[in-house]
Amino acid sequence: MVDASVARRLVDEMIFNLPKHDPGQRPVHTIGVGVDAYFTASDVAHKYCIAEHFSGERICAKVRFSNAPGGPEQHDGRSDVRGMATRFLLPSGAATDLIATTLREFFARDVDDFSKFTKLDKHEPYQRESPWRKILDLLWLKVPRRDPYPGEKTNASAGILSYANQHRFAQLAVFEAKMIGAPVSYVRAAYHAIHTFIVEGENGVRRPVRFSWQPVAGVRNTDPDALPDDDYLRQELDHRLKRWPVRFVLMMTIGEAGDAIDDPTRPWPARRVRVIMGTLTLTGVPKDQATAGERISFNPWRLVRGIEPSGDPILRARRDAYEVSRKMRGGTACPFSNWSCADGE
Amino acid sequence: MANDESWLDRFVNKLHKKPKPWFKYFGAYILVPIWARLTPVKRLPGGARPAIQPGDNVQSMMNLIMPLKRENRSPIGRAKAALAIAENRDQIFAGLDNVGTVHFARFVIVNDNICMFSFYDGDFTNYIRDFIATIGGAFNDVVKLVEGGDALIPCEENVEAFIQWIHEHDLYQVPDTPTDFLRDQEDLNGDKAVSPVNDDLTLLPRKLVLQLRANANVSLGSGYRAYPGFSVAQVRKKLELGW
Ligand code: HEM
Numbered sequence: 001m002v003d004a005s006v007a008r009r010l011v012d013e014m015i016f017n018l019p020k021h022d023p024g025q026r027p028v029h030t031i032g033v034g035v036d037a038y039f040t041a042s043d044v045a046h047k048y049c050i051a052e053h054f055s056g057e058r059i060c061a062k063v064r065f066s067n068a069p070g071g072p073e074q075h076d077g078r079s080d081v082r083g084m085a086t087r088f089l090l091p092s093g094a095a096t097d098l099i100a101t102t103l104r105e106f107f108a109r110d111v112d113d114f115s116k117f118t119k120l121d122k123h124e125p126y127q128r129e130s131p132w133r134k135i136l137d138l139l140w141l142k143v144p145r146r147d148p149y150p151g152e153k154t155n156a157s158a159g160i161l162s163y164a165n166q167h168r169f170a171q172l173a174v175f176e177a178k179m180i181g182a183p184v185s186y187v188r189a190a191y192h193a194i195h196t197f198i199v200e201g202e203n204g205v206r207r208p209v210r211f212s213w214q215p216v217a218g219v220r221n222t223d224p225d226a227l228p229d230d231d232y233l234r235q236e237l238d239h240r241l242k243r244w245p246v247r248f249v250l251m252m253t254i255g256e257a258g259d260a261i262d263d264p265t266r267p268w269p270a271r272r273v274r275v276i277m278g279t280l281t282l283t284g285v286p287k288d289q290a291t292a293g294e295r296i297s298f299n300p301w302r303l304v305r306g307i308e309p310s311g312d313p314i315l316r317a318r319r320d321a322y323e324v325s326r327k328m329r330g331g332t333a334c335p336f337s338n339w340s341c342a343d344g345e
Numbered sequence: 346m347a348n349d350e351s352w353l354d355r356f357v358n359k360l361h362k363k364p365k366p367w368f369k370y371f372g373a374y375i376l377v378p379i380w381a382r383l384t385p386v387k388r389l390p391g392g393a394r395p396a397i398q399p400g401d402n403v404q405s406m407m408n409l410i411m412p413l414k415r416e417n418r419s420p421i422g423r424a425k426a427a428l429a430i431a432e433n434r435d436q437i438f439a440g441l442d443n444v445g446t447v448h449f450a451r452f453v454i455v456n457d458n459i460c461m462f463s464f465y466d467g468d469f470t471n472y473i474r475d476f477i478a479t480i481g482g483a484f485n486d487v488v489k490l491v492e493g494g495d496a497l498i499p500c501e502e503n504v505e506a507f508i509q510w511i512h513e514h515d516l517y518q519v520p521d522t523p524t525d526f527l528r529d530q531e532d533l534n535g536d537k538a539v540s541p542v543n544d545d546l547t548l549l550p551r552k553l554v555l556q557l558r559a560n561a562n563v564s565l566g567s568g569y570r571a572y573p574g575f576s577v578a579q580v581r582k583k584l585e586l587g588w
Contacts, residue, residue, distance in 0.1 A: 128350075131357040141372075141380055141551035144361055147350075166541040172524040175546070225362065254574070256398045270521055270567045271400045273574030 006111060007320030011328065013118040018071045019154060024329055025294070029083045031074045032066030033186070033234045034292025035241070035285055039088055039250075041278040048207065048252065048275055049199040051306030053088040053096065060089040061280060064293055065186035065237070068101065077228025078149055079181045084191040084213060085298040086280065087334070095334055097302040100191035100213055102180060106264035107164070107173035110313035117170065120159035126152060149228055169265040181221035182228060185236045187246045187282065188220040195300070196261045196310040199252070208255035208310060210268060213280065216247040238285040250277040262311040297331035299323060377554060386555040387533050391515035392469055402467055403576045404448060408516040408564045409461040411491040418457040426459045426490050433483035440480030445588070446472060448577055459491060464568075466576040469515075473508045477501060517560045521567050523549055530556065 014027040021027065039061045045054035053059045067074070068081035085099045108114040126148050129137075134144035148155075157178075164174035183189040193211040200206050222228070240246060254273045260266035286292045301309060301319040309315050326333070350358070360368055393405035413422050430437070430452045441447045450463035465472045477484060481501025488494035493510065500507045520526050527544075530552060531537075557563065572580070581588060 128354065131351070131353040134357045134361065137547075138357075138361060138372075139376065140548075141376060141554055142547050143550050144357075147354075147358070161546060164546055165544045168524070168528075168538075168540060168542060168544070171527070171544070171546060172522050175523050175549075256400045258398045267522060269398075269401055271404060271570065271573045273400065 004320055004324070007317065007324045010111065010114065010118075010317060010321045011325045013115060014070060017118060017122050017156070019123050020071045020073065022072050025072065026066075026070065026329060026331075027325060028070040029066035029068055030070050030072060031076075032064050032083070032293055033237060033285060034289055034294075034296060035063040035065065035237065035282050036292075037061040037063050037086070037280055037282045039086075039278055039280045042276045044275060045277040046202060048201045048209075048254075049277070049306050050202060051096065051199070051304050052090040052092055052094070053304075054277060054306070057091060059091070062087045062089070062292065062296060063280070063282060064296060064298070065233070067233075075149070075228065075230050076233045077182050077222060077230060078152075079178075079224065081177055081180060082183060082186060082189055082191070084186070084189075086213075087296070087298060087302075090304065094304055095302060096304045096307070097298045097300060098193055098211060099298050099300045100193040100211070102183070102189050102191055103173055103176055104192045104194070105173045105176065105267055106194055106314055107160075107170040107177075108314060109169055109263050109265050111317045113167070113170070114314065114317070117160075117163050120163045121156045122159050123154040123156050124158055126155045126157070169263075172267065173265060181224055183233075184220045184222050185217070185240065186233050187215050187217055187237065187240065187248070190214050190219055191248075193300075194264045195312045195315040196255060196259075196264075197303075198308045198310055200306050200308075208259065208261050210253045210255065211277075212251045212253070213248040214251055216249060216279075234285070237282075241282060241284050246282040248280040248282075250280065251275070252277045262313065264312055264314050291332070295330070295332040297322070297326040297334065299326075299334075302334060377558060380551060381555055381558055384551075384555065386530070386552070386559045388559045389517040389529055389533060389556065390512075391517045392512055393518065400574045403574065404464050404466065404570055405469065406518060406564060406568055407461070407463045407465060407469070407472075407511075408518070409463075409511060409514050410455075410458050410516060410562050411460065411487070411494070411514055413457045413459060413490055414492050414494075417490050422490065423454050423457070426454060426487065429486040429490060430459075433480070433486060436480050436483035440476060440483070443479045444472065444475045446475075446577055448580075459487060466578075469512070470508055473511050474504055477504055477507050481507075516562050516564045518564045519566060523553075526556075527552065 011027060015021050018027065039053060039059040041054040041056050041059075043056070046056060048054075064083070064085045066083040066085070067076065068083060069075075082102045083100070085097065088096050088098070090096065108117050128147050129145045137144040160174055160177075164170045191213040196208045196210055198206050199209050252275045253268060254275065255261060255268055256272065259268050259272070299319065299322045300315060303309065325331075364372070392407070396402055413426060416422065417425060441450055444465075446466040448464040448466070450461060453460045453462060477500050481499065484500050485498050488497055488500055497503050497507050497510055520529065527549065578588070
């Protein structure tokens with residue numbers, strides 16, 4: 001386990017990098033929307049995982065979609081990572097969380113990498129490249145740097161690129177983040193929980209797995225050349241859900257001996273067995289967003305019998321970092337929680 | 346994107362996003378050859394990568410592109426290729442049944458190439474060896490129409506040469522991630538560096554362009570599979586189709 005001072009340092013480093021920060025808000029994934037939902041496991045899910053939400057009963061769920069950057073500024077239309085945090089409220093009174101992003105891999109293998117990355121992940125002035133520089137790029141068969149978005153005076157892309165140039169393990173996540181685009185809707189993107197978890201099946205067999213949400217509506221991004229709209233994702237979701245519920249399928253990929261279990265920077269081959277674990281149905285955007293979207297606090301370690309964390313050092317670090325952050329911003333401790341940071345588990 | 350662009354900004358942005366034919370021509374026929382000369386790129390080998398994990402040893406792809414001989418690059422030559430497959434259909438199907446590790450196989454004519462695309466389990470060499478042992482005779486009719494094929498006939502007696510030839514005509518499989526593609530290039534150049542390195546990721550577009558010059562035909566990604574991780578034998582057993 002990382003000690004509490006490390007968790008605090010990680011959160012402080014994230015806050016330090018923000019051009020603006022409201023202490024009552026999350027230091028990352030600040031802008032988001034809470035959604036009501038329910039989950040129904042597939043008929044095979046319980047064979048692979050004995051956790052309560054895979055029993056087949058209809059499970060009440062709370063979801064929060066978010067834009068990954070920290071800070072109060074909202075830029076829905078900018079190309080960036082999105083988050084989808086899901087809480088399953090189990091019939092036994094316990095709860096479990098699954099936190100995912102549109103990024104498939106992470107850029108750091110451990111806390112040390114993460115700190116080094118955060119040091120470079122600083123906002124710097126960002127200007128339009130001169131046309132001559134762009135011509136030079138084209139002659140070098142490079143893609144010219146994108147023009148700043150309207151109002152974009154700073155960003156962290158230079159620092160992130162220099163980190164990736166020095167660290168091959170970070171390159172995949174950085175590439176993917178750079179090419180990720182902006183979804184036309186929070187529900188038109190696929191989300192990945194990145195880390196490996198160990199699930200226990202009915203017959204006691206333990207398997208390393210990775211989870212992803214696949215949108216039934218399909219993946220679709222906005223036109224990258226159009227002027228981005230700063231504020232559309234919440235209304236889009238609200239309007240959509242007023243007309244019809246929306247579904248996501250939970251896919252679980254089973255790892256094999258030799259796959260990266262404890263390293264979130266490394267993907268697994270596409271040939272691994274994939275199991276459909278169930279369907280999440282989103283039903284509506286509650287009016288009280290202070291509770292559903294702001295105070296609610298997720299933690300990747302809020303797990304129940306049948307699912308365990310792997311030894312991934314990033315996953316380990318997140319446990320206390322999320323709790324520290326929750327306390328700092330006055331977030332609600334999970335009322336259904338079967339786990340709390342103070343337990344020192 | 347913003348509207349404080351000068352005419353030159355707009356011109357250059359357009360050149361990049363919607364290039365005029367002259368600029369495309371300039372890129373393809375002048376810039377690319379210059380860079381290919383200045384920063385030569387080796388041809389990446391084809392076929393599935395060697396694997397030890399069970400999941401990587403099932404449902405591998407073979408994308409075999411066999412260019413027809415010059416004299417067969419015509420509708421008549423293509424018809425001969427089509428006939429060679431049609432006439433040997435029974436042998437080919439019986440052979441593939443006997444190999445027992447092939448999920449799907451199909452023959453396709455694209456321009457003046459006869460192609461065989463398949464998904465197979467296990468080792469590539471064993472697949473081709475089994476295949477050629479059982480249908481070598483039928484395959485001679487195909488091979489005699491393609492470039493370099495004469496040296497292999499009779500295929501069933503030139504097994505090692507045939508395997509090598511197939512391997513050389515099997516497409517490079519561009520990995521699923523851009524970084525694995527870069528790692529393939531680095532491996533080929535003997536670059537085993539680990540962090541900290543001094544890469545320039547902005548060069549990826551050029552590296553890709555030059556690689557696609559060296560490997561004009563490639564297979565994109567490792568492909569979609571509806572039921573990944575299962576062998577032919579497992580699927581047939583589960584479906585109770587017998588063997
Ligand atoms: C050491 C690495 C990481 C650190 C230190 C970190 C830290 C944090 C913190 C402090 C928060 C705000 C928590 C709160 O106040 O409630 C947060 C939110 C979030 N993080 Fe991370 N994180 C890390 C890695 C990841 C990874 C790998 C993922 C991808 C699965 C991820 C996805 C998210 C999402 C989706 C949220 C928003 C959750 C919500 O809507 O409440 N984070 N992170």
